[in-house]
Amino acid sequence: MRAGLSDAASTAWAEIRASRFRSLLTMAGVVLGVASVILLVSLGDGAKRYVEKKFAELGTNVLIVVPGHSETTGGSMPIVAGSEHLLTLEDAWEMSRRCPAVKAVSPVVVGNGTVRAQGRNRDVTVLGVTWEFQEVRNVRADMGVFLPKRREEWGRRVAVIGRRVQRELFAGQNPLGRRLEVAGVVHRVVGVMEAKGYSLGFDFDDLVLIPVKSAQSVFNQEGLFEVVASARTPERLDEAGQQIRACLKRRHNGAEDFTLLNQDDMLSTFGAILDSLTWALGAIAAISLLVAGFGVMNIMLASVGERTREIGLRMALGARRSQILLQFLLEAAALGSLGGAAGVALGVGGAVGLHLVFPGMPLAVAPWAVVSAFSFSVGVGLVFGVVPARRASRLDPIAALRHE
């Protein structure tokens, strides 16, 4: 095309520069839209990576059995699925006895209650588990001992406490042998867990572990929250899973009324949830980008109106309609892409800044988000430039020249 792209581009650029303030205001919407897409998607992506990292800490040989059956693929969370049949202590016991590929099994009961010692109270999460829990979840008592090993002792009123609980209730003193009321029932502290921090949503330092039967009676729970197990080796994880499934089905009259989860399952399930979260955040931010597009259209329409005479003149000087169209389209696209570039700078800069101010915040600038937010902003400029550009190109040169 004669008088092609580069001329139209330089004309568009001259116009944008000539009306600097208005162009900046128009671009501001695009800038904020692109920046928020990048920031929100980065947050969502960061959250996903964070969760994935946490699940990875679970270990590649761990299996979790929860009551109730649901698919582990798809969007729903199997962990909250309703259960008709309970998992029992007997189930857990049989799992440990009849599954050769399984190394350790611990039933888990979860309760929330007030623990009390030496006149101090603290609301904590209490887990009812067994001796093998330390094997499965890789926790140790680095002071005193862990919970009793023998099945006959699963109902003893003893407790292993987290570091934080020790600090808050016993002021950091040796708590071994001291009384600890768990939801009103007296237990005796036999051990303190080594510092571990958060794992899978539990702050292990702020946790109290008691034998599983004791927890069932304290919290009046018949079934189990879950059963955790570990395979002898990561390679035997599938085998261990099959053995557990067969064992439990036999015990439940052939019904698969439980769900078996491993690290991969949870990764993909939570990954899917967090992916949709990321998409939702990105989409909300994209709406603001769309709104910015209407701003671009509005300004371009005003610009066409103001420059009617100029358009008529350009036509009189030999500009074809397609050349006028291209000029205004490029002007809108330039507003979009300049705004987009500034938005990328602001978004990435904001993410880096946030990371500096809050180092703990999971934040990962996703290159695909940067690329798509920028392309989207250019596209917004182009799409919303079409109507004004067409209007400009369809002006009657005579009427346009006479326009006041």
Next chain:
Amino acid sequence: MTAVIDAKGLAKTYDLGGEKVEALKAADLLVQPGEYAAIMGPSGSGKSTLMNLLGCLDTPTAGTYRLDGQDVSGLSDDGLAEIRSRKVGFVFQTFNLLPRFTALANVELPLVYAGVAPKDRRSRAEEALARVGLGDRMGHRPSELSGGQRQRVAVARALVNRPTLLLADEPTGNLDSKVGDEILTLFESLNAQGVTLLVITHDAKVAARAPRKLEILDGRIVSDRA
């Protein structure tokens, strides 16, 4: 020799909400290369319509129009744009310069649409500005120029593409008489160099400067005097 303007029975009828308005009624006009003609008439006489048709901004509803030998009566929008780009130079009463561009950039504008390579545009625009006596004002914006200088820039812009026909619509209408005189003197010198000129005006004094004078009234050319 090919006539610059060869119009026969040129007519333009507007449809204004069902009412037909005959702005131009069967005008015949022949203009040879190198002529300098003025078309005079009061407002509403049809002279603007005639200028729009002759300048290929509009197409007639009847009649034929050959510009430089080429029949342009039935051309498409793009075809008309092409003809305007190559064969017609416009000078307007209100100058119509782009305020944000320098004199040089304003004069380069027709070359952009004619597809002249960027490196050739500058020298041709400079040449055209020198021709109208503004060789020392090329970097100025319209707001930094006087009315007469602005109209000279507009004349340079009209000339830069070496058009077959230079069409001026009330070129002195926004200028005081002394400056208007200077523009008309410029026209005379351009005509002496061979530029074919058609000036549309309602001002008898402006028309008197042209060797050939036509009068238009109620959409008809009523007199044609040399």
